[in-house]
Structure formats: structure tokens, C-alpha cells
Amino acid sequence: MRKTKLLLTAITMSIIMSSTAIAGTWTQDTTGWYYQNDDGTYPANQWLQDYDGKWYYLNESGYMLTNGTAPDGRIVGTDGTWIQPVIGEPKTILREINNWVIGDIWNHGYCDFSRYEYDGKDSTGQSIDIDYALQLFKDSYKKKAGYDAYINSLPDEYTALKTAWNKLSSESDKLYKHFESGILQTGNDTDTAIFVQYRESFSKCVSEKK
Numbered sequence: 001m002r003k004t005k006l007l008l009t010a011i012t013m014s015i016i017m018s019s020t021a022i023a024g025t026w027t028q029d030t031t032g033w034y035y036q037n038d039d040g041t042y043p044a045n046q047w048l049q050d051y052d053g054k055w056y057y058l059n060e061s062g063y064m065l066t067n068g069t070a071p072d073g074r075i076v077g078t079d080g081t082w083i084q085p086v087i088g089e090p091k092t093i094l095r096e097i098n099n100w101v102i103g104d105i106w107n108h109g110y111c112d113f114s115r116y117e118y119d120g121k122d123s124t125g126q127s128i129d130i131d132y133a134l135q136l137f138k139d140s141y142k143k144k145a146g147y148d149a150y151i152n153s154l155p156d157e158y159t160a161l162k163t164a165w166n167k168l169s170s171e172s173d174k175l176y177k178h179f180e181s182g183i184l185q186t187g188n189d190t191d192t193a194i195f196v197q198y199r200e201s202f203s204k205c206v207s208e209k210k
Contacts, residue, residue, distance in 0.1 A: 026050075033064040033080065045071075047082070055082035077145050086150035090158070091209060097147050098206045104112055104140040105172060108133065110192050113179050118189040130183050141176060144169070161205035167200035 024037045029073040035058060036042055047070070049055050057070040059078075064080040075083045086093055107123075112133060115123040151158075151165045171194050177195040178190060 031061075031063055032066070034058070034062045035064070056080045057082070075145070075149065078143060079142065081142065083142075083145045083149070086146045090154060093150060094161070094206045098203055100140070100143060100147070101168070101202065102189070104137065106195075106199060109137045110175050110179070110190075110195060113137075113183050114189040114192055116183055117186050118169060119187075120185040134179065134183060138180065144172070158209070161202065161209065164198060164202040166207050168195070168202050171195045171198055 024035055026033055026035055028034075033057075034042060035048055042062045044058050045060050047055050047057050056189055057065040057074070057076055061066055065076050066080045067076065067078045069075050077083050088096075112122040112128060113130075115121060116128060116130050122133075148165075148169055153161060173193060175190070175192065
């Protein structure tokens with residue numbers, strides 16, 4: 001099945017805050033991940049910023065919280081990183097989200113991945129480092145939790161858009177689970193028609209809100 005990439009509209013990206021990193025060591029056991037400072041102490045009941053600038057919450061036992069809400073109400077994803085809230089005027093943010101879906105998730109994600117399964121090429125018929133493409137895709141996909149929260153916080157006038165997004169979000173998660181462990185050339189491409197249907201519906205809703 002032939003799949004095509006889409007053109008993106010121009011967009012201004014938001015600036016992410018930065019701050020000082022700390023020193024120490026992460027260790028994983030059967031319970032989860034915990035952190036040991038260089039002085040041998042183990043932080044607990046607090047936020048910790050790692051060397052990569054990302055924030056993690058360590059619970060009362062010192063283990064990293066994952067896929068949940070910290071006592072102060074901030075949310076962390078499945079990898080434990082704080083999901084920074086998406087803030088901005090809906091017209092601008094929805095355009096950002098729509099471009100992210102088209103560019104990172106479709107053009108450089110499912111469109112390329114399903115074509116690679118079929119003949120080992122990207123969606124334009126060119127060679128592709130599929131493992132690197134998947135790595136970049138996973139990094140970008142971490143934004144989705146913040147976008148989910150933003151869209152579902154919109155007022156009732158966005159009901160149709162929220163419905164389209166939640167269908168798109170759910171279908172995207174299904175495809176993510178299919179591809180996340182690796183992409184192999186099998187001669188058969190994964191069916192992405194439902195994702196495309198919801199993506200087009202969401203894009204239409206965004207355009208109607210301009």
C-alpha cells in the first residue's frame with residue numbers, strides 16, 4: 001500500500017526551561033530505579049534533575065515514580081520524566097500539535113515504518129536507517145502525554161476536536177506498541193488507514209478553529 005508524506009505549515013516552537021544538573025548514579029532493581037548521590041545518600045520525597053536536564057520524582061522509598069502524579073500534582077510519564085505542561089493560546093498550540101502529528105508521527109514515523117516493512121525503504125523509496133528513525137520517533141513521542149492533557153483541558157466548544165484527538169491518540173498508541181520493539185522487513189505493511197482517518201478529522205477540526 002502506497003503511503004505519502006504531508007507538508008507542514010510554519011510554526012514557532014516554544015522554549016524549554018533549563019537548569020543545573022547534578023552528580024550521582026542511577027541503579028535499577030526488581031522494584032524500580034533509585035538514585036544515589038556522590039556522597040552516598042539516597043534522595044527521597046523530592047524532585048531530582050538529572051544531568052540531561054530532565055526532572056524525576058523520587059517517592060518516599062527513593063524510587064522513581066513512573067506513569068503517575070507526584071504529591072504536588074505534576075505528572076510523570078512511563079519513563080519517569082516530568083511531563084511539562086503545554087501552555088499557550090489554543091490556536092497556536094493546536095497548530096503545533098497538528099504539525100507534530102503530521103511531521104514527527106506520520107511523515108517520519110508510521111508512514112516510513114509501514115513502508116519499510118514492505119520493501120525496506122522509506123515512504124519515498126529511499127534508503128533509511130530504520131533503527132535511528134525509530135529512536136528519534138520514540139524521543140518525540142514523549143510529547144504526546146502533554147498534548148493529551150492540554151487538549152482534554154479545553155472547554156466544551158472544542159468537543160468535536162477533543163473527540164477526534166482522543167480517537168487519534170488511542171489509535172496512535174496501538175501503532176506505537178506495534179513498532180516500538182523494532183521494525184522488520186516482512187513484505188507486508190501495517191494497515192494505518194484508521195490512523196489516517198482520525199488524523200484527517202483532527203486536522204479538519206484544527207483548521208476550523210483558526
